[in-house]
Amino acid sequence: MSQVSLEHFLIVSALLFSLGIIAVVTRRNAVAILIGIELIINSACLNFIAFSRFNSTVVEGSLFVLFVIVMAAAEAVVALALILAIQKRIRSVEIDKTSSLKG
Amino acid sequence: MTTVIRELGDEQRELVLNMGPHHPSTHGVLRFVLHTDGEVMRKAVPEIGYLHRGLEKIAESTTYPGYVPYTDRVNYLEAMFANEAFSKAIESLSDIEVPERAQYLRAIAGELNRIASHNITIGCITMDLGAITPFVHLLRERETINDLIEALCGQRVTHHYVRIGGVAYDADDNWLKQVEKFLNHFEAIIEELDNLIVYNEILVKRMADVAVITADDAVGFGLVGPNLRASGVDWDLRRDMPYGIYPKLDFDVPIGAGEKGTVGDCFDRFVVRVRELKQSCRIIRQCINNIPDGDIIGNVSRKIKPPKGEVYSCVEGARGELGVYVVSDGTEKPYRVKWRSGSFSAMSIIEHISEGLMIADLVAVIATLDVIAPETDR
Amino acid sequence: MNALADFIINSLGLSGLSAELVMLLLVVAVAAAVFGIGMTISGLLTLAERRVAGRIQSRIGPNRVGPFGLLQWLVDGLKLIMKEDVVPHDADPHMFRMAPYLVVVGVFAAFASLPFGQLLIASDLNVGILYLLAITSLVTVGVLMSGWASNNKWSMIGGIRAAAQIVSYEIPTALSVASIILISGTLSMQGIINEQGGWPWQWYIFYNPFTFAVFFLYFTAALAEGNRIPFDLPEAESELVSGYNTEYSGMRFAGFFLAEFANIYLMSAIATTLFFGGWQIPGVTPEQQAGSLVLQITGMVVFMSKSAVGCFVVIWIRWTLPRLRIDQLMSLCYKYLIPLSFVCLGGNAIYLLIFPKPSSANTLVHMITTLFGGVLIVIFVTRVMYHHRISGVSLDLNFLARGEKGKYNPETQVRAYGSFRKKYEKKQGAK
């Protein structure tokens, strides 16, 4: 395990981040966009943990990540509720078709 | 929450499910087309005909005595009543007198059959609601009844015991004693059943206030028997259109009282049947105490040729009025036979009451209405 | 396990890649052992379920294969392996094949952190109990996947029901576990057991009235998470045919099946750990137990028998109670279990504030709660005796001379089929 250095984790997180960006930009399905966002959040979390592991304070990263995870859960709940509402409203979950904010 | 979903009224969100012909809770080959929105039903349309055997047409090519064994097959749970209904029709058509001992034997055998049939029904209701053990316990008791009836007439399910003019075999004292012994045992079992499942809170909650059939609806759709009585209509052929020796007997007719919910809900239909078990035991006890000696079959010639005419005769079967309409043209074969069965009318009300139920409720409704496929299709 | 690995590596003088290889092999070996133990336990549980169901229903249950039918589960497994593995034409084949693995992995991975004995634990994690709660969430996804991939509406409804149910009931489970964590002050499974003692009044179930209630809350919620009657809606036979595993056959079905029974054992084992003092032997301190092999084995037997009782109760409930409806299921969770477990959590916190750990008042509360539990058991036993008395009178209608326990005797059988027939004919030929 000792040969795995900080950079390895950082590269993995960079990969996840760019994948998330691609999903957000190219996908039209709202759920798929949400998937991309989750990937981005995960990559950030990985960075936090990795940095805190390879520095002296062990817990700080974990604390931050815990906050992030909870916020991500909250965000996912709201987003999915919105998606369901949109789906009921316009019969589609494609982002291009949601041109109006009025309920 | 459920009401909100129903208010949507959106056809696109409808899920069409095919319940049956092979489905664990349809009790035989029945089919329901369910229009649901998730778990909540919009409509359940029963489809029948998978078990059609042409019983009415067959009658036109058999003799009158020869058709009696066919009536065993009208409903595999109440062969005794079908036998009795058909025999009664021919007896009244050609004025055959039934000896008193035969009538007592008919009552004993019939009530035993009613207990057996209700055992299956109550067991199936609990099993469809998830409790399997009461079903097996009741099946165990039914097994004893089957043994008793086999000792009486030689067959367990297709009895062919009640014949035109009387019954086929006599019962000896030993048999009657055994029946009494069984009743002593079975009355304890009824009490045990009460403790085991009948008032179980989960079961009550599953059935109370579910699929309420009002008295008007019940009469309008022609429900009979326990289903009708559960809706609060006090109607029992054994008491209100007496036949056989029933006028001489003393028994109560349990009706639905909305014990845990509304009158006419699933729980009432369930509990009415449980109460009837006890009344049947009471009837059998009286019969055993009062049974006279004598012939078991009246003066019947081998070739029965009823005079020209038509007759409707019905008995109170386990599923209510089991009637048969016979048209005779004076030959030894019936011109037309028509059966009227409780399951058929029970089936017809399902579509009416199914709206807004959940899938699990529909299972309870089918079970408590006690729909038996062969009786529906004949 | 780490200690074992260090010992092996140090004694062989390995280093670098080969040390890692040894480590890996060890991990695989332990995983295989855990999987084997889990499989055996769940296999035996399938048999136990059938035997107990038989006795409850006045039947016998499988008794032909092996003594008392003990090998029945092996034969059943063999049959299921040999059956064709059918994938429906319109199913999503990859997901259809993947789903049972997820379920099996989710359940059996949890066995890794079960404390069968003081030293018999595959890995005593710091976050032991949380790990158990977390890893089983794979089951949710597996079930949902199987329901979706089967391309069958009944399966789909079953899968969605299962997912909704498991996700909902994770909350009361976690809350009731939190009550115990609050008292023990540790998340590690061994730590929780070490905090308790061997005698009933030292168990956490009798710690105070709140934990007594928490046990029942936990038990109910765990039953629901394990999809057992009265909460078996996902596979409600009379409603959804067989729920999410309707389309499965052969080994994949066996996967679901074994996972269900492994889940039962899992929940009983967790209950044993959290509430019933785990492997603690009455009158023996953990230090004494650590020194002796005999006491170790006794501890394991104690743990196994406690969890076996738990499994028995689960099976017994399954063969007694009817099933809830989906809205009642949810209202039970959100209206009853969650508020009550919150109350218990708060109650435990206040209790801990009032009675600090070692105090005589504390012991008094333990004793009173234990007494209360004892009284409940006595009341229950009287009810059982009452029922046995009123209708346990055996029916002696000897029309058939039926039910006599006969020994295997082909000569009594005039016409018998298959192997019996052959044996019979041989005997006839010899005459």
Place this chain on the structure above:
Amino acid sequence: MGQLAEYFNAIGRTILTCSDGLAVTFSHLFRKPITIQYPDRTAKPLTEMLPERSRGILEMDQELCTGCSLCSKQCPINCITIDVQKNAETKERILNKFVIDIGKCMFCGLCVEACKFSAIRHSKEFEGTVSDVNRLKINFVEQPAPVAKPKKGEDPVLKPVGSIIRKYLADQWAPAANKSSDTNSGGKSE
């Protein structure tokens, strides 16, 4: 307050009723199972456990049959076929064929009730599984022979119940090649 009381009432009711149900099922653990371990662990042969009146597969005793075909006239499904020929020389009626199609028979017992000579009757056998449905058409006449002529007032000599049909049913499982030898062993088995 009322709602709160109902809330706890519901919990109490559920616990009470469910635990009472559990008590019932628990008490069953101490009762005797009623299973009959058919077919190989019964105290007696199963046919001996059936009641006297049990209506099993039909059997016909050729030595008693008068060929009057009362039974086949009564049968609602015509599963009995009787072939009687008159021998032109001796004026004797010869029973050529007496076939009962057990696959059709519904065990109603009308034919047995119709027979005045106790020739046809129900055995207690009920296991009629065969590999070919045509084998269920059992011809009870092995050799065409003159019909029986019972005298009035003389009781017919009855063979043990089931002895006739058992031979035919044992035949059904015999391999086709050495059927004759197997028939003998089947005969012995009574």
Place this chain on the structure above:
Amino acid sequence: MVFYFTALITVGTASYAVFSKNITRCAFSLLYSFFGMAVLYGLLSADFVAVVQLMIYVGGILVLLLFAVMLTGNIELAANSNKTASRWLGYPLGMVIFVLLVSVFLRVPWGKSAVQAYLPTIRAIGESFLGRLLLPFEFLSIVLLAVVIGAVVIVRNRNVCNASEEEEST
């Protein structure tokens, strides 16, 4: 070794989730990605975070996602949503960001300290949450409560609106 394997699974399934056309499979493949992340956290000695990741992401968010996928009807149509011009924007953008990030990660001399042994983090986390970070922790619970209520309101409100509009139209 474990790391490379896990990283491969994580990234591989994540890219499947991003590029696959079948939205259901996307969501399911995310499971492995999340699971892999949990293992990575475990490798980084953050055991509590790993377990929380499993519980919340796999047990919670993923199931929610799957529900959303299954509830939003015409999935087959929506799944083929890659055929847009934004693909030509999205892929290069992802590439550029990736190259940028990697170059930054590799060039910056992170002040690395020696890798420590695996330490239990729970006690420290708990003490921080109930001590130093009590206020944010409580805020978080308020946020969660608000989110739950909000989500319920959003979903419910639509239903009622729809129903009332339909009543008006009929």
